[in-house]
Amino acid sequence: MISKVPVNLNKAYLLNLASKGARIDGRGLKDYRPISIEFGVAGKADGSAGVRIGNTYVMVGVKAEIGTPFSDTPDEGVLMVNAEFVPLASPSFEPGPPDENAIELARVVDRGIRKSEAINLKDLCIIPGKKVWMIWVDIYVLDYNGNLMDASALAALAALMDTKIPVVKVDGEEVIITEDRKPLELRDYPIAVTIGKLGQSLIVDPTLEEENVLDCRLTVFTTKDGNTCAFQKAFPGVFTPEEILEAVDLAIEKGKELRSKLFEAYEKFKEPSKG
Amino acid sequence: MSEERIVLIDERGLRVDGRKPDELRPLKIEVGVLANANGSAYIEQGKSKLLVAVYGPRELHPKHLALPDRALLRCRYHMAPFSVEERKSPAPSRREIELSKVIREALEPAILLDRFPRTAIDVFIEVLEADGGTRCAAVTAASVALADAGIPMRDLVVACAVGKVDGQIVVDLCDLEDKYGEVDMPVAYMPSKGVVTLLQMDGILTREEFEKAFKMALEACEKIYQVQKDALRRKFGGVQEESVEEVSGDK
Numbered sequence: 001m002i003s004k005v006p007v008n009l010n011k012a013y014l015l016n017l018a019s020k021g022a023r024i025d026g027r028g029l030k031d032y033r034p035i036s037i038e039f040g041v042a043g044k045a046d047g048s049a050g051v052r053i054g055n056t057y058v059m060v061g062v063k064a065e066i067g068t069p070f071s072d073t074p075d076e077g078v079l080m081v082n083a084e085f086v087p088l089a090s091p092s093f094e095p096g097p098p099d100e101n102a103i104e105l106a107r108v109v110d111r112g113i114r115k116s117e118a119i120n121l122k123d124l125c126i127i128p129g130k131k132v133w134m135i136w137v138d139i140y141v142l143d144y145n146g147n148l149m150d151a152s153a154l155a156a157l158a159a160l161m162d163t164k165i166p167v168v169k170v171d172g173e174e175v176i177i178t179e180d181r182k183p184l185e186l187r188d189y190p191i192a193v194t195i196g197k198l199g200q201s202l203i204v205d206p207t208l209e210e211e212n213v214l215d216c217r218l219t220v221f222t223t224k225d226g227n228t229c230a231f232q233k234a235f236p237g238v239f240t241p242e243e244i245l246e247a248v249d250l251a252i253e254k255g256k257e258l259r260s261k262l263f264e265a266y267e268k269f270k271e272p273s274k275g
Numbered sequence: 276m277s278e279e280r281i282v283l284i285d286e287r288g289l290r291v292d293g294r295k296p297d298e299l300r301p302l303k304i305e306v307g308v309l310a311n312a313n314g315s316a317y318i319e320q321g322k323s324k325l326l327v328a329v330y331g332p333r334e335l336h337p338k339h340l341a342l343p344d345r346a347l348l349r350c351r352y353h354m355a356p357f358s359v360e361e362r363k364s365p366a367p368s369r370r371e372i373e374l375s376k377v378i379r380e381a382l383e384p385a386i387l388l389d390r391f392p393r394t395a396i397d398v399f400i401e402v403l404e405a406d407g408g409t410r411c412a413a414v415t416a417a418s419v420a421l422a423d424a425g426i427p428m429r430d431l432v433v434a435c436a437v438g439k440v441d442g443q444i445v446v447d448l449c450d451l452e453d454k455y456g457e458v459d460m461p462v463a464y465m466p467s468k469g470v471v472t473l474l475q476m477d478g479i480l481t482r483e484e485f486e487k488a489f490k491m492a493l494e495a496c497e498k499i500y501q502v503q504k505d506a507l508r509r510k511f512g513g514v515q516e517e518s519v520e521e522v523s524g525d526k
Contacts, residue, residue: 100372100373100375100376101376103369103372103373104372104373104376104377106369107369107370107373111477114477115477115478115479116479117479216380218474223479226482227479227480227481227482228476228479228480228481228482228485229476229477229478229479229480230476230477230478231460231474231475231476232377232474232475233377233380233471233472233473233474233475234376234377234380235380236348236379236380236383236384236472237384238384238465238468238470238471238472239470239471239474240469240470240471241469241471241489241490241493244471244474244489245486245489248482248485249482252482
């Protein structure tokens with residue numbers, strides 16, 4: 001991979017640029033790279049989406065299965081989020097079980113969706129204590145060029161918007177799956193915005209090159225009402241309390257932008273003629 | 276829901292364990308409790324009990340992980356199978372893997388890793404009894420254990436959780452409040468430097484609630500900082516004046 005020395009040389013360059021409000025790819029400090037959102041990219045999934053942020057590409061497939069609920073929540077469905085860093089996506093990804101970065105990514109996306117209460121898990125109960133819907137959200141990182149958090153969270157939400165689960169009939173203890181499908185109902189649209197700290201500057205949507213030299217970063221999930229619902233600070237650097245408040249405000253503002261992009265893409269997908 | 280809702284704040288405004296919203300649980304820190312480790316600490320925060328050991332700086336295996344310009348900090352947060360209500364499998368869970376990462380990243384900014392190139396510093400955290408706030412107790416105790424190991428640091432790292440239960444912002448959540456409350460937000464802080472090294476949150480907070488909770492967490496960290504320093508003084512308070520000067524004159 002990229003060796004230590006060029007990273008350090010690059011850091012001085014990127015820091016200098018950032019202090020002047022500039023970035024290596026010509027963006028402003030608070031701009032996202034171009035974003036594209038595609039729905040229904042995997043035909044065999046119950047819901048799917050592909051999100052590109054610049055050269056980062058993440059695909060998410062949702063599968064709904066009938067399973068048994070957890071004993072402490074017998075009347076609730078189950079949401080499971082998993083992330084795979086597919087080796088074809090980056091020279092730094094290796095085959096094998098998910099490493100700490102993949103586990104963190106999946107757990108943070110899970111937290112954002114779960115805590116926004118986007119999915120009413122009680123709606124996913126079929127027979128209390130016996131049969132519930134298990135919603136598997138599989139994050140598939142296919143091209144890694146920075147900011148996996150935001151791309152994965154956006155793709156996961158888009159895939160859930162695209163999800164249709166079979167309509168079931170209950171006959172005593174038996175669950176009969178019909179041909180009909182109904183959309184998974186979402187009550188909120190949690191959006192992740194990641195803010196990186198580069199010297200004295202805060203930047204939105206860091207690329208891989210920027211991530212390599214970031215002090216640290218903060219991912220903030222916001223709900224449709226503009227409240228925060230999950231945070232995760234990562235990388236071994238520090239934020240001052242003032243920087244954190246600034247980052248949260250920035251995330252609330254950028255979250256709105258991303259959410260309207262998502263809705264716009266969804267409208268186009270639903271009614272292509274109007275596009 | 277068929278079962279009764281648990282009341283987390285009573286009519287007098289007190290919490291399940293009788294505390295006020297901004298009141299910490301009883302806190303005890305002991306330094307140098309293990310014979311083999313280079314540094315160690317034991318912490319009791321309410322009913323949460325943890326043991327932390329620091330080994331290193333020491334030779335790093337496997338060698339290819341060595342960093343040419345600094346020590347490699349490794350951290351393992353692990354829960355004893357008997358630390359929780361239902362037996363926990365001793366194999367590392369996804370939660371433990373994530374917490375090991377965030378705890379490592381919370382401690383790393385405090386340590387002068389560049390003093391010990393090519394070596395490893397290992398921090399082992401064992402949760403013996405869990406009653407909420409274990410990642411915070413782990414950070415608090417680990418930084419004391421690092422100091423006990425004589426590893427040069429910029430500051431101690433203190434951590435404390437804040438949260439929202441029954442609509443109230445409260446500090447230092449216990450297990451019940453963590454489970455049935457609305458929000459849990461762990462914060463780690465270096466008080467002398469005034470910087471935050473860990474921040475996580477789950478649950479819905481408005482912008483105003485967040486700011487209030489965040490400030491409360493920093494105040495709680497200041498209080499815990501005193502307990503950390505007292506614990507270190509109890510062990511090292513007797514150290515001769517001259518030798519202290521020698522160490523500080525080094526830099």
